Amino acid sequence: MSEANGPRPTLEAVAARAGVSRATVSRVVNGGAGVRGTVQEKVRRAVAELGYVPNSAARALVTRRTGAVAVVIAEPETRVFSDPFFGRQLRGISRELSAADTQLLLLFVAHRDDYDRIGRYLAAGHVDGALMFSLHRDDPLPAMAAGAGLPTVYGGRPGWPGAEREPRPLYVDTDNRDGARQAVRHLVERGRRRIAVITGPLDQTSALDRLHGYRDALAPAGPDPRLIADGAFTAHGGERAMARLLDAVPDLDAVFASSDLMANGALRTLRARGRRVPDDVAVVGYDDLEPAAWADPPLTTVRQDVEEMGRLMARLLLRRLGTQGAGGPALRPVITGAELVIRESSG
């Protein structure tokens, strides 16, 4: 890097130094197709000597491509950074994107007023596309993205009104219902009778689908409504939900928590109330991330390959961006499988 820290060199400067035209330098910088080897060599040297780096704004202005995509998470930072689920998924996304030399911009939306800011940002063409997570039913984000014509892939099946209209939203999801069914069936098979459920916020499809899976496994009997509590997908929420469940139905003998984090919260409450796990109460979680293996006792849980889901989302978006005008093969949502992992907490 040449340390002549003045104004940064432009294409023009490189061209002058290499004794060629701007156009030729541009060609070399972008791969060098159709430029003689000796000339390429000369240009490359000039680039190195000057420490030339293309100005991304100028490039974006003419190509109408920024080489960046936004990852939008509709949760407060503190929640995002305490749930390993996001980290894992983000890792998958980040892997896939950097392989395609695309930048990842992380945006959080928590407050009402953030929406405006983010909406403007997305519409301003800072990014070529967006990956959106953790949307709740009435989230205005999808409409904003659609309005701005921004290609978007969702994490989890979108549940907003009108999501079934064309064009169909693109998303990656796991079979939450089946996963929950497996978890609860497992508890039934172990002889548990009063199986409670701690749900996520029911305006998210993943939470709702897991609740449906729970219902499926208990059919045709149907669950006791007192055995259902909302844990908001946080450890704290799980803790409180467990307390409410125990108050309502003291003799419950199992609980299916729709996330490992909530299961951990439940475990805390059970311990505090002197219930032994799994002897008195069996516990099953969902996700199979660190908190599951770390729990005491280690959690029986439902595994989903979160990192792979992230990769799939990124790949879907990248493909979508590639086939902008060109019709290409129609892209469709992806549903991955769920698998029960049995550990000590379910007896």
Added chain:
Amino acid sequence: MSEANGPRPTLEAVAARAGVSRATVSRVVNGGAGVRGTVQEKVRRAVAELGYVPNSAARALVTRRTGAVAVVIAEPETRVFSDPFFGRQLRGISRELSAADTQLLLLFVAHRDDYDRIGRYLAAGHVDGALMFSLHRDDPLPAMAAGAGLPTVYGGRPGWPGAEREPRPLYVDTDNRDGARQAVRHLVERGRRRIAVITGPLDQTSALDRLHGYRDALAPAGPDPRLIADGAFTAHGGERAMARLLDAVPDLDAVFASSDLMANGALRTLRARGRRVPDDVAVVGYDDLEPAAWADPPLTTVRQDVEEMGRLMARLLLRRLGTQGAGGPALRPVITGAELVIRESSG
């Protein structure tokens, strides 16, 4: 938002519709200084009708400002998303930045090859400045930022060789040494004799400073080297470090962990080995984030206002960006205080 989803309207289009010149529209869009009220009104209406949003690339090209800053964390995603420290700090940063209508881009650097990509990104002028965290001693990032002339503020005192040369790097840090000193003194006062320490990676100044604080509190005696173990700032690392310490010095009666996460890991090991806390072994953590209050028993720890540190970093950078050429008052590093919070784990 007008849903005529064709090519997005330009300034030109708005000008035509409002019956004024491009320049006037530009003025209105940027605040409207020096434009008559009635004209502003007219332009605003045209903007709304057309759903005009300024093209950020074009704007950035001429202003040489992008309105975005990068937050670079030199850790793998999985670590970042399991340590609430980052989340908290990021929240502070994000608050401060959005108040100034500046976007935050989050970038992770974990692998060797990420450095190239990020370096190019930072040099390409995608952002006006950078906030960097968790740098280790030989990190090439600062040199890259300096080479690209990118204004940068560091989280934690930089420890790379040459950091004392001009121009002095800007950073925000807490008084880690003093915090650690308070923690260990507290243990001494409680009558503990064999006080172990679990450190972070010693190529980070925060980890090193805390170790120094530990030494200070034990002076002039000086610590037994077998009482020092590295826990890498992770829960798992803390767990293993505690095991090593117990193997080496079975009768230790206290441990100062340089982060709450490591303290939690230590707690796990102690429980597994049948040591009671605080009766047999007193434990003190550092950070005072969720894991501290959540621990069993709740942790005595050293509080630092992490969110405020984030805010300060952002503010420092913003101020730095504001005073680009204009000399302004010289900006200087900020050191915040640390405060001992006593809970059950220290007896």
Added chain:
DNA sequence: ACACGTCTTGAGAGCGCTCTCATATCGTGT
């Protein structure tokens, strides 16, 4: 009535790049 300063507006250059199109260069077959 006039000259003057102030406020408001428009014309036009130019930010650094890509890309089309025309021109220059080359190799090949006759």
Added chain:
DNA sequence: ACACGATATGAGAGCGCTCTCAAGACGTGT
């Protein structure tokens, strides 16, 4: 030797915006 297509290079327009500068509109004091 020549015409021809293929290949390599350069000239120049233009992406959408900001900003300087000049010109026009308007009010004030004499």
